[in-house]
Amino acid sequence: MTESSSGEPIAPFDPTADDHEYLATAAGGLAPLVARELEGFGALDLREDRAGIHFRADLATLYRCLLGSRVASRILLPLARFDEPDGDACYVASRTLHWPALFGLNATFAVDVTGKSSHIGHTHFAGVRVKDGIADAFRDATGERPDVDAADPDVRVLLQLQGRQAQVSLDLGNGGLHRRGYRGSGGDAPLRENLAAALLMRAGWPEHLETHPDAQFLDPFCGSGTLVIEAALMATHTAPGLLREGFRPHGWSGHDAGLWDRCVAEARDAVRAWDGPALLGSDRDRGAVAA
Ligand SMILES: C[S@@+](CC[C@H](N)C(=O)[O-])C[C@H]1O[C@@H](n2cnc3c(N)ncnc32)[C@H](O)[C@@H]1O
Numbered sequence: 159m160t161e162s163s164s165g166e167p168i169a170p171f172d173p174t175a176d177d178h179e180y181l182a183t184a185a186g187g188l189a190p191l192v193a194r195e196l197e198g199f200g201a202l203d204l205r206e207d208r209a210g211i212h213f214r215a216d217l218a219t220l221y222r223c224l225l226g227s228r229v230a231s232r233i234l235l236p237l238a239r240f241d242e243p244d245g246d247a248c249y250v251a252s253r254t255l256h257w258p259a260l261f262g263l264n265a266t267f268a269v270d271v272t273g274k275s276s277h278i279g280h281t282h283f284a285g286v287r288v289k290d291g292i293a294d295a296f297r298d299a300t301g302e303r304p305d306v307d308a309a310d311p312d313v314r315v316l317l318q319l320q321g322r323q324a325q326v327s328l329d330l331g332n333g334g335l336h337r338r339g340y341r342g343s344g345g346d347a348p349l350r351e352n353l354a355a356a357l358l359m360r361a362g363w364p365e366h367l368e369t370h371p372d373a374q375f376l377d378p379f380c381g382s383g384t385l386v387i388e389a390a391l392m393a394t395h396t397a398p399g400l401l402r403e404g405f406r407p408h409g410w411s412g413h414d415a416g417l418w419d420r421c422v423a424e425a426r427d428a429v430r431a432w433d434g435p436a437l438l439g440s441d442r443d444r445g446a447v448a449a
Contacts, residue, residue: 168236168237168238168239170255170256170259171235171237171259171260171412173259173411173412176216177202177214177215177216177217177219178214178215178220178235178412179203179212179213179214179236180201180212180213180214180215180220180223180233180234180235180236180330181209181210181211181212181213181233181234181235181236181327182196182210182211182213182223182227182230182231182232182233182234183209183210183230183231183232183233183234183318184210184211184229184230184231185231185350185352185353185356188229188352188353188356189206189210189211191229191356191359191360192210192211192227192229192230193206193211195223195226195227195228195229195230196211196213196215196223196227196230199215199219199222199223199226199227200215200219200222201213201214201215201219201223202214202215208320209318209320209325210231210234212236217412217414217417218417218420218421220233220330221417221418221421222421222424222425224330224331224335224399224405224407225397225398225399225400225405225421225422225425226397226398226399226425227335227398228352228355228356228359228388228391228392228398229352229355229356229359230335230352231334231335231336231352232316232329232331232333232334232335233329233330233331233335234316234327234328234329234330235327235328235330235410235412236325236326236327237255237260237325237326237327237328238251238252238254238255238325238326239323239324239325239326240323240324240325241322241323241324242277242322243275243277243278243284243317243319243322243323243324244277244278245278245283245284245287246287247277247324248278248284248287248288248291248317248324248326249287249288249290249291250291251288251291251324251326252287252288252289252290252291252292252295252326253290253291253292253294253295254291254295255291255292255295255326256295256299257292257295257296257299258295258296258299258300259411260313260328260410260411260412261304261312261313261409261410261411262304262409262411263296263300263302263303263304264304265304265311265312265313265409266304266305266306266307266310266311266312266313266409267289267292267304267305267306267307267311267312267313267314267315267409268306268307268308268309268311268313268314268315269285269286269288269289269292269314269315269316269317270285270314270315270316270317270329270333271284271285271288271316271317271318271319272316272317272318272319273318273319273320273321274319274321275319275320275321275322275324276321276322277322278319281319284317284319284324285317288315288317288326289306289315292304292315311332311409312408312409313328313332313409313410314328314329314332314333315327315328315329316328316329328410330407330410331405331407332405332407334352335352335398335399336350336351336352336353337351337402338351338398338401338402339401339402339403339405340387340401341382341384342382342449347381348381348382348384349381349384349385350384351384351387351388351398354384354385354387354388355388355391355392355398357385358385358388358389358392363375363389363392364392367392367393371434372434372435373393373434373435374434374435374438375389375393375437375438376438376439376440377389377438377439377440378439378440378441379441380439380440380441380446380447381441381443381446382446382447382449383439383447385439386437386438386439389437390432390437393432393434393437394429394430394431394432395428395429395430396429397425397428397429399425400422400425400426400429406418
């Protein structure tokens, strides 16, 4: 077990295990919606704390969550938790992990940082220390280190700073899951895609669709149309992950490309044509509508 000075220790990733514990993060107040989604995909042993919703899942269930969750912010494989996250602690926590078991030398990686801590002046610096720990752990084990690709990495590592505590994880969705891929330039104040989905769920749109096959939808201040698009994705049972071009956790050694393809095919099969009335949006800002 990887010992941590706060919370439960995290077991090292075991690629031969049938299931693992993952963590879904959610924007404030949205954890119950995310938990309901995860349960619907078959996730087990859900437990919520300030970091998000911890759950157990086999690989197929994890893939269904990654492809299908409309509300989760990120889905993570937690690797280490530690206290007092100054630069040295970030380096040590990262350096002591067995990174070569998580991804190969040929995979590029990047480190994202979220949150803040009084122990760290610049979050960018904390990310650099985690990156140094990864590079040195690889050098020790193999004599070489993988390259960094900040823009489009094969593997994304996330450092979450939460006051006096911190956590290092693999970010299996390779960034925020709200980035569905349909957003161009989003107008003045575009709503985050997963927040729009959460609003629609709270408003009962998915249930309304079941009871009213002729459901009507109008957003008269639609901006670039996030609510209308999310409403349409729900009406057509389209998993949001299907829209993300090239989306798959391919750099991670736990990834099973064949199983991923089967889960994508299953999600595609679930898509239904919408034969109800048009889902409508309008706005006085032509630029936003064009976007
Ligand atoms: C916060 S934005 C909506 C953002 C949108 N939900 C999205 O995700 O892009 C509010 C929108 O209301 C529109 N709006 C404000 N007053 C309006 C009016 N009287 N008639 C039509 N649209 C209006 C603005 O042009 C703006 O696009």
